[in-house]
Amino acid sequence: MSETAVLPDPRPYSGIDQSPLHALATQLLSENNLGRLVAAEAALDAELAAQLRHGGDADIAKAISTAPNPAVVRLLSERLRVAIEQPLAGSAQHAVVFAIPVVMVAGVRGQHEIPGKLPDVAVLQTLLTEHGIFQRGSDIQLAGKLLDREQLLAIQPSQLLRWRDALQYASGGLPHEFKESPIKVDGDGVFLRYLVGVAMQPADAPAVVQLNATPGQWAMAFSKLLSEQLKHDAMTFFPLPRAPQAWLAALDDGRVAQQEIRFQVFASNTLRKLREAGETPVAVLSCHDNGELRVTLGAEKNGEEWAGFIWPLGPLDRVDALQGMMSMLLRECHHDDIRIVGEILPTVKDNLPYFPLPTELPVSATRH
Template sequence: MQQTAAGDTAARRALLLWARERLEGGRDGEIRDALRRMPSAAAASGLWDAVCRAVEDDEAASEHEVGVRLFAFPIVLVVAGRQPAVVTGTLAHPDAIREALEKHGALGAARNVGLSNALCARTALDAIEPSAVLRWSREWSGPPRELAPQEIRVERGREQVHVRFIVGAGISPRDAPSIVETASNIGAWGIPLAKLLMQELACPAVDLLALPRPPVGLLRAPLAGRQAEIEAAFHLFVSNTLRELRAAAGEPTAIVSAHEGAAGAEVRVSMSSVFDAALLEGFRWPLHPFDDLQRIEAVIAELLQACRVDDLRVIPKVLPERMGSGRLFLRGGDAGTGDRAH
């Protein structure tokens, strides 16, 4: 056991050194290539964690007593429009948000904290090279100015889930907890921040709910935001679909299945009624190369069980993109859907 632990520690250290060499040399392409070649989601996730740690625990800057730490707050936004509208992607009062976070203890020992006024999209953060984040953290220049705001176009009569990010930077002692740590208790500051954001983003004829998530390091933010966005969208789907199916035909059958197609892999949740074949709704959960399939299936099952869905079935094998009927989603009476999972 001790030999295994020592080997794991040595492997993690080797990954960290490998990541630091490439970050220092601006060799981001080599990092991307290595991530693509990883044999499993766990291996890819481990390599990406090493890259993130190499930036967050920058050894070259450790000689200084204080340092710059970059972070991002993922913000899940649920919107519904009574008519088409556009929700701004620019914060008019980022200082008021910073003051609220400071008042409720989220910023800890960090000083000179700056927040970008741009609510940026996940694609903007995905496009940032890891070596650029390392460079920004050494320049002491505040949150990156290259990030553009991304507005939200609201469609009439349909609830939508989006994720945006508030990016920031703060100077703090290297031996003090980071903002990621001091703001991990969302219960202390989540509601005040949500209220401020809903005031800032208020738009005529639009119902908007802001759901802030705990901050993460800048490189980790796209994945954290993606996960929060999909989970919020799934909650919305389950709530609406159960209400409609139960009102129309009683208790539904829910089927969880994994699919592989030309566009990649995904988990699907099909909800139908044995009493009305026309009632069939579905949700598609696209998989990222770092995703843990078992964790996602557990999250799905936990919510469905909490909503008292008794007829829950999990297909144990990977299915093709479309069924033989051409449908994307499964009905409870389809061949191969099995029996209840519990």
């Protein structure tokens, strides 16, 4: 460990192009000439479009998961989103398929089940229209079912492309049988659900859905409405809605938002318990060979007092950004003793998940 230690990226990258998409992405990333850069981007987009038209979702997913380096992962993910969201040239209108991630912090004495459907989604759609997130008078349909992330993941990019081009009106919603995903609260937890919808976007017209809108009055009103519709006398409940987003962006944003809030809850609760026990807390951040970032919050000199947090690294996660976010949040909790392990650690030690304890680290351990 050194005084400049940063968390290493534990995800395996081969450094070798293994598919046509890798080669095209690598060529684009290495190009400096503007003309050739435009041509390289067009070639990559054309290959993605061809694979989407022929149902090559598995090949695209494999290309992203086996990318030779993080830059290729990010580029392929970005161009895939563009391929799905950008309408065909000359089309009079296209369908905007969107999702709204909602992170829910809930706690109850005993158990409670949060319903998998809003009692009145029309009121929510009206609220979003009044706050300018939905354009008044536009053809937009927001479904009332609360969906888990797995259902959104099951919709392939090629299907999103077909919906974009084939749907002619929004009033019927998306032509897919989604299932309600109720939430079983046993004690407390941080949960993620999605509301999905479709809007018809005329060509050359202002956006009918404000995707990625900045949080503001609309978000507070949205949260209050959800609280009222899903409240239960025995439950504390804090819904935290995100802005409507294109489908693939919402998938990643919802995952990250849920993990961030889980970490906030973990850090504040664990630090409080350690301090109440008269211990001096220490945070240890480490990366492990199964692609996880782990945080150990423990007592400086008592190896029996600690708790662990796991962040499974997604394809688009930046380890340096996560290190910065976690360090900043810990400091907001008035905690400055943050130690960074600069090498990749094993996932398991002594037949148990390995969380390096403050008592294991040398006195000269890095303080971030």
